[in-house]
Amino acid sequence: MKVYGVLLVKELREALRTGKLIWLPAVFVLLGLIQPISAKFMPDIIAAAGSLPEGAMIQIPIPKPGEVLGQTLSQFGTIGVLAICLAYMGTISGEKRNGTAAWILVKPVARLAYVASKWTALCLIVGFAFLLGYGGAWYYTNLLIGVADAATVAVSGFLYFAWLVFVGTVTIAASAWIRSPAGAAFSAFGFAIVLQIVRGLFENRLSWLPSGLNNAAIAGLAAGETPSWAVAASVTAVCVMALITIAVKGANAARL
Amino acid sequence: MNNIVVAENLSRSFGRTEALKEASFAIGEKRCIALLGPNGAGKTTTLSILAGLLEPSSGNLKTSGELSGDRRQWMGFLPQQPAFFGWMTGRETVMTAGRLCGLSATEAARRSEELLEAAGLKDAAHRPVAGYSGGMKQRLGLAQAVIHRPRLLLLDEPVSALDPIGRRDVLEMLAVWKQEMTILLSTHVLHDAEQICDELILMNKGQVVMQGEMEQLRQAAGKPFLRVVAEESENASRWIAGLRDLPEALKVEEERNQCRIETDDMDALRDKVLRSALDQGVKLRTFEVGRKSLEIWFMEALRT
Numbered sequence: 001m002k003v004y005g006v007l008l009v010k011e012l013r014e015a016l017r018t019g020k021l022i023w024l025p026a027v028f029v030l031l032g033l034i035q036p037i038s039a040k041f042m043p044d045i046i047a048a049a050g051s052l053p054e055g056a057m058i059q060i061p062i063p064k065p066g067e068v069l070g071q072t073l074s075q076f077g078t079i080g081v082l083a084i085c086l087a088y089m090g091t092i093s094g095e096k097r098n099g100t101a102a103w104i105l106v107k108p109v110a111r112l113a114y115v116a117s118k119w120t121a122l123c124l125i126v127g128f129a130f131l132l133g134y135g136g137a138w139y140y141t142n143l144l145i146g147v148a149d150a151a152t153v154a155v156s157g158f159l160y161f162a163w164l165v166f167v168g169t170v171t172i173a174a175s176a177w178i179r180s181p182a183g184a185a186f187s188a189f190g191f192a193i194v195l196q197i198v199r200g201l202f203e204n205r206l207s208w209l210p211s212g213l214n215n216a217a218i219a220g221l222a223a224g225e226t227p228s229w230a231v232a233a234s235v236t237a238v239c240v241m242a243l244i245t246i247a248v249k250g251a252n253a254a255r256l
Numbered sequence: 257m258n259n260i261v262v263a264e265n266l267s268r269s270f271g272r273t274e275a276l277k278e279a280s281f282a283i284g285e286k287r288c289i290a291l292l293g294p295n296g297a298g299k300t301t302t303l304s305i306l307a308g309l310l311e312p313s314s315g316n317l318k319t320s321g322e323l324s325g326d327r328r329q330w331m332g333f334l335p336q337q338p339a340f341f342g343w344m345t346g347r348e349t350v351m352t353a354g355r356l357c358g359l360s361a362t363e364a365a366r367r368s369e370e371l372l373e374a375a376g377l378k379d380a381a382h383r384p385v386a387g388y389s390g391g392m393k394q395r396l397g398l399a400q401a402v403i404h405r406p407r408l409l410l411l412d413e414p415v416s417a418l419d420p421i422g423r424r425d426v427l428e429m430l431a432v433w434k435q436e437m438t439i440l441l442s443t444h445v446l447h448d449a450e451q452i453c454d455e456l457i458l459m460n461k462g463q464v465v466m467q468g469e470m471e472q473l474r475q476a477a478g479k480p481f482l483r484v485v486a487e488e489s490e491n492a493s494r495w496i497a498g499l500r501d502l503p504e505a506l507k508v509e510e511e512r513n514q515c516r517i518e519t520d521d522m523d524a525l526r527d528k529v530l531r532s533a534l535d536q537g538v539k540l541r542t543f544e545v546g547r548k549s550l551e552i553w554f555m556e557a558l559r560t
Contacts, residue, residue, distance in 0.1 A: 006355040010341075017343040099339025106307050107356040108328040 003109050007117035015125050020087055024125060027083045028076065028133025035072040036140040039063055065141045065148035070221035072137040073160050077214060080133070081167050081192050084126060088171040089185035091118055092251055093178060101251070115172070115247045122168040130161050148221070155226050156217040159233070163213040166236050167192045173243040176250030210236040258285045260323060260407055260438060261306065265315035268301050275301040277462040278315065283408065288434040290449030290470075291442040293459035294558065299442035300336060302459070303412050306440070307333040323407065329358065332406035336413045338397035342386030346377050349385055350400045357404035364403070371399035374429065391422030398429055402437070409433065411441040415448050427452055446554050460558050477553035479506065480522050484529060485514040485542035495538045502528055514542075 015021040038045070043060045046052070063071070092115075095101040104114060134157050141148060171188035178184040195211040207215070212232030220226030261283040268276040276298040283289060291299045304310040306317070308328055323330055340349050347368055354364030372381045375395040380388065388396065394414065402409060414430070415423045430439055431452050443449050449456060449470075456473055458465040468476075484499075486492035496515050500508050504525040507518040519525045522545060533540055 002358070003356055006352060010344075010352055013348075014341065014343060099335060099337060100341055102309055102335060103339055103353075104356065106309060106328060106331075106333040107353065108326050108358060109356055 001113075004113040004117050007104070007109070007113060008120055011117050011121035012124065015121060021125060021128070024083055024087050025129040025132045028080055028129040029136050030133075031075045031079055032072055032133035032135075032137035033140055035075060036068050036137055036144055039068045039071070040144040062145060064222075065146040066152065066221040066224055068141045068145055069134075069137055069148055069153060069156070070218040072134070073156070073214075073218050073221070076130070076133065076160065076164070077196065080130075081164070082189055084164060084168050085171050085185040085189040085192075087125075088122060088168055089175055089188070090181035091172055092176040092247065093181060093184060094175075096251075097179070105252070111248045111251050112244075115176070115244055115251055118172055119169060119244060119247075122172065123165055126164050126168055127161060130157075130164060134160070149224055152220055152224055152226060156220045159213045159217040159220070159226075159229055162233065162236055163210065163217070166210045166213075166240060169240045169243045169247075173247040173250070176247040208232050208235050210239055258320065259283060260285050260320050261327075262318045263302075263306075263315070264318065266302070266305060266312045266317070267314045268305060268310060268312050274462055276305070276312070279459070279462070279464045280315075281457050281464050281467050283438060283440060284455070285407075285438055286435065287455055288430065288439045288441070288453045289455040289457060290453040291440060291457050291459060292444070292446060292449050292554070293442075293465075294444055296461075297444075297459040298462040299444075299459055300412055301462075303333070303410050303440070303442055306408075307331065307410050309333075329404075330407040332401035332404070332409045334394075334397045334401045334409075334411045334414060336416075338393055340385045340393065340396065343384055345382050345384055346388070346392075346396055347372060347381040349396060350403060353400035354403040359404060367403050371403060374432075375399040376425065391418055391425065394418060394422060394426060395429070398426065402433060405436070407437055409437050409439045411439065413443060414441050416443065416445065423448075446551055450550060458554070458557055465557055473553070474547060474550060477550055478547060479518045479520065480545065480547045481516055481518045482522065482525055482529065483514070483516045483542065483544045483546065484533075484540060486533070487539040487541055488513045489539075491536065492538050495533065495536050498532075499529065504528070 039062065043058060046058060046060070052058070092101065095104075105111065138148065138153055167188060170191055171184060174184035174187045175181065178187060192211075195209055196214060199206050199209050199211040199215055206212070207227075208231040210232060213229055213236060216227050216229040216232065259282045263279060263281050265278045265280055266276055267274065267278055279298065279302060291302060293299055301310065305312050319327055344352065350368040350371060351364050354367055355361065359367065372378050375398060377392060377396060377399065380392060385393065385396065394417070398411075398414070401411075415426050418426060427448070430441070433439060434452065441453070453470055455467070455469055457467045484496075486496065492513050496510055496513065499505065499515060499517060500510070502525065504519045504521045505517045506520065509516045517525065526545065530543070
């Protein structure tokens with residue numbers, strides 16, 4: 001337990017010094033701000049572009065606050081997820097390759113503590129980034145468009161955060177087993193995209209997939225009422241635990 | 257003598273290559289042991305197994321009863337290319353190592369200062385490790401490996417990659433520490449092993465060729481000899497021919513103005529030879545006491 005704390009401090013310090021704690025939140029904040037601003041000013045932007053014939057009438061309805069936040073989450077679902085995969089693609093394989101994993105594991109450190117500290121750091125850092133990005137989106141939506149229902153916003157935020165943590169956990173597990181960081185990032189990102197697509201194709205039967213959380217979050221914001229997500233959340237929790245176990249198995253210091 | 261670790265028939269293969277074949281050896285307490293052998297002899301594999309980084313394919317390791325449990329708790333390990341987090345400072349590296357080994361924050365901080373001082377890194381302690389030189393990294397590696405006062409310190413080629421000054425620094429640190437703990441270090445340079453080690457485990461092609469006390473091996477390597485060279489003169493030739501008759505001389509090889517005498521009683525022989533040289537007015541040019549070096553013995557042992 002003590003060792004876990006020491007490793008967690010190390011992870012967070014590393015994230016701070018290598019800039020991960022700066023650029024990952026920056027990506028989310030940028031994505032979070034673009035959506036409400038562009039939703040509000042889209043008519044002006046199009047008008048200013050000036051390539052329209054004289055007298056053209058454009059009617060772009062300004063979306064509802066919940067819809068804007070939902071669109072923000074969709075943005076997070078592509079670029080945000082990619083950023084997370086890139087941030088964590090080498091978290092174990094990199095340390096294995098340069099020997100720092102061995103440096104840690106020749107000391108009386110349980111492999112679970114090693115992986116768990118990385119996972120906790122992931123939750124905290126992704127949580128921080130997501131909080132800033134989503135919070136920023138919510139603030140600007142309130143300012144520019146209208147007040148969204150706080151309870152729905154909170155529930156959706158939580159569900160979406162769980163989905164992001166799931167993707168991050170997949171990346172950690174992949175980096176424990178796949179030697180090349182790019183390979184790990186690609187596998188995790190591809191897996192996340194496939195899950196989302198499959199969930200979209202078989203909407204009725206596969207709502208229990210972890211990507212169901214993502215859909216529930218976005219649908220909840222659009223409709224103002226969150227569809228049931230308990231099953232998807234339980235499945236995600238089980239998957240996260242299984243992935244951590246897989247990562248622990250792969251996190252031996254021996255060369256790949 | 258108390259053995260803290262005994263290895264019995266350790267084997268390890270990687271795919272088809274057998275890196276280690278039935279290696280058996282014992283590691284005693286408070287000794288400095290050299291694991292000597294050419295490249296590819298299985299030294300790193302042996303150390304990795306001892307450190308718990310690799311599992312042996314077969315065979316087992318027995319640790320003495322009082323040291324049961326996780327052996328990483330009383331072991332320190334420094335790999336061949338020590339790897340650190342470049343973004344950590346030297347002090348943080350040593351501190352983190354101490355904390356991971358179970359020291360309290362205050363204890364870790366106290367030991368860190370002590371060890372950074374001993375390793376000559378006090379002034380560089382606040383700098384990121386990424387900017388350290390090879391020698392500094394090696395000393396940092398040693399400092400962090402002993403922070404929890406291990407009983408057994410495993411060092412993989414600790415001096416091979418260092419320049420002469422770095423080498424001397426490391427050997428000096430080890431000379432102090434070997435009074436408190438057992439040091440097992442691997443090297444392919446006999447000279448380094450001779451400088452600080454009491455004991456030798458000779459490895460070749462994954463097998464332990466022999467294990468023994470350095471002094472014993474040195475004795476076994478050959479008898480001590482005396483070599484004298486005199487300035488050429490008739491007198492000197494006569495004197496050298498006469499040395500053959502000394503009772504201490506076991507084997508004499510002579511050649512005009514020089515000779516080489518093997519003996520069991522070096523002190524008596526040295527006295528007599530010097531005295532007679534002075535008495536007879538022989539001008540000595542070289543007077544050397546030596547022993548057949550372990551180097552020759554080492555080469556012979558590897559060849560067989």
